[in-house]
Amino acid sequence: xxxxxxxxxxxxxxxxxxxxxxxxxxxxxxxxxxxxxxxxxxxxxxxxxxxxxxxxxxxxxxxxxxxxxxxxxxxxxxxxxxxxxxxxxxxxxxxxxxxxxxxxxxxxxxxxxxxxxxxxxxxxxxxxxxxxxxxxxxxxxxxxxxxxxxxxxxxxxxxxxxxxxxxxxxxxxxxxxxxxxxxxxxxxxxxxxxxxxxxxxxxxxxxxxxxxxxxxxxxxxxxxxxxxxxxxxxxxxxxxxxxxxxxxxxxxxxxxxxxxxxxxxxxxxxxxxxxxxxxxxxxxxxxxxxxxxxxxxxxxxxxxxxxxxxxxxxxxxxxxxxxxxxxxxxxxxxxxxxxxxxxxx
Numbered sequence: 400x401x402x403x404x405x406x407x408x409x410x411x412x413x414x415x416x417x418x419x420x421x422x423x424x425x426x427x428x429x430x431x432x433x434x435x436x437x438x439x440x441x442x443x444x445x446x447x448x449x450x451x452x453x454x455x456x457x458x459x460x461x462x463x464x465x466x467x468x469x470x471x472x473x474x475x476x477x478x479x480x481x482x483x484x485x486x487x488x489x490x491x492x493x494x495x496x497x498x499x500x501x502x503x504x505x506x507x508x509x510x511x512x513x514x515x516x517x518x519x520x521x522x523x524x525x526x527x528x529x530x531x532x533x534x535x536x537x538x539x540x541x542x543x544x545x546x547x548x549x550x551x552x553x554x555x556x557x558x559x560x561x562x563x564x565x566x567x568x569x570x571x572x573x574x575x576x577x578x579x580x581x582x583x584x585x586x587x588x589x590x591x592x593x594x595x596x597x598x599x600x601x602x603x604x605x606x607x608x609x610x611x612x613x614x615x616x617x618x619x620x621x622x623x624x625x626x627x628x629x630x631x632x633x634x635x636x637x638x639x640x641x642x643x644x645x646x647x648x649x650x651x652x653x654x655x656x657x658x659x660x661x662x663x664x665x666x667x668x669x670x671x672x673x674x675x676x677x678x679x680x681x682x683x684x685x686x687x688x689x690x691x692x693x694x695x696x697x698x699x700x701x702x703x704x705x706x707x708x709x710x711x712x713x714x715x716x717x718x719x720x721x722x723x724x725x726x727x728x729x730x731x732x733x734x735x736x737x738x739x740x741x742x743x744x
Contacts, residue, residue, distance in 0.1 A: 400729060403563040404586035407511060407531060408490055409464050411435030412729050413586030414576070415534075415565060418468035418492060419541075419707075420444050420689070421696040422594050422601055425453050429460035430598045430721035435729075439492055439588075440467035442479040444693070446660045450479045454486045464489045466513075471496025473685065475660045484510075492534065494543075499528035513565065517545040522556050522564075532563040534588050538619070540568030541590050542707040543626050550582065557583025571711035573731020577739075580732075591709040597720045602699030605706050606718060608633070614713030623705065624688025625681045631708045639691060639705050649683035652690040 402413045414436035416423055420443040428438030440457060442450045450467070457465050467488045469480040472495035483491050484504045491505050494515035502512045506529065513532040514525035522533045535556050537549030547555075549568040556564045563586070566579035571592040579587050594601045595609045608631060616632045622643045623630055630636045657663070688705075695704025719727070 400732070402580070402585040404532065404565060407563065408437050408466075410437050412725060413565075413580075414725055414728060415439060415466075415586060415588040416593050417534075417541075417567060417588045417590035418442075418466075419590050419594060421693055422590075422599060423468075424600055425456040425460060427593070427598055427600070427721070428457050428465050429463075430596075431593065431725070432457075432461045432463040432465045434722040434725040435463075436725055437490060438465045439490070440465070442467055442476070442483070443470055443473055444659065444689075445479060446475060446662075447478045447482050448661075450482045451486060454483070454488060466490030466492055468492040468494065468515075469498075469501070470494045471498065472681070474656070474662055474682075484508075497528075498525070498530070502529040515567075516556075517543070517552075518547070519556060519559055522560055526560055526562050530562060532565060532585070533560065534565045534567050535584070537566070537568030538629075539710040540629060541709040542628050542630075544568050544629065545627055549579070553579060553582040553584050568709055569711055571709075571714040573728045573733075574735055575711070575714075576728055576732040577735035581739075589711075590707075591711045592715060592724060593721065594708075595715050595718050596724055597718060601696055601706075604699035604701055605631070605695055605704070608701075608706075609708060609712050610715055610717065612708070612712045614710050617708060617710055617712065623684075623691075625684025628688070629707060629709060631706045631712065633701060633705070635691070635695075635701065635703055636705045639687075644680065644684055645687055646683060648690075649686045652686040653683070656686055656689055 404413045412435040416431040416438045418439040418441040420441045423441040428440050431438035469476045487508045490511045492513045505512045511531040514530045515534040516522040536544040537552045538544045553566050564584045565586045566584035567588040570587045595606045619629045620640045622640045691705040694700045695706040
């Protein structure tokens, strides 16, 4: 199966692992790349030193192309992005910020850069400053999609962009891959499907829930981490959304995060206050969201943890290996192609 994405990245299948904090770790990244897709390392929970270590660990586990992400709104993200550039990561994925400087530096060593976007304005801007492709995140997706579904977002971007579009949101099987290609995408990025696999570090409590939940069992709100965010519907998630911003909790959670990222808390605190209430409020939300996601992912705490998942969780019924997922999706997409060829003849 060849598309502009497989040619661009030098991969066998147009299937990408979304960069999910605490889930898209080196073992997962290498598993997807070794299966013929493109694994993307999540650097959000890492400081610069651990990001460098993670990249080198990936290179010890696979000789295939891989990527890494940087969510530029997060503390420490710019430093992590600089490490990705220094290590000459083959594919860099940035989100939640302007990545023109990343594009310029990556292209100097032959790297590729993809921007995660939710609308045509952001997509066109990424194309204008040289991004090699975009990941279009639809409303169905886990975490930060906006209120346009993948079925509409993908063709709307494919119509106005010259660079390839990668579909994210609502894809968990070969039917989704075939549909995305039919809509104008050149590949798919999956998080929810990959997080419930043998190699995934997601806690077993939430793997079990991911299999049990249906397509209606997610919540979408700006009151979890301050952005439009889709999470698994649980009692803890409903409480978090009802509560909204908890400033005292954010103060302590921010201290925990800065310690993890080796960022001086006082320096960050003063900088956040100086940036204005809107930015400070958003970062406070993110501090609480990060804590809830980590507790869910690593500890499996159903009472306190909140897990971002897409509506595609309702299409997941087992826990295969990463290689089995990729092979299954490719085979099913080929079956769909053959079926459609007959129907459209």
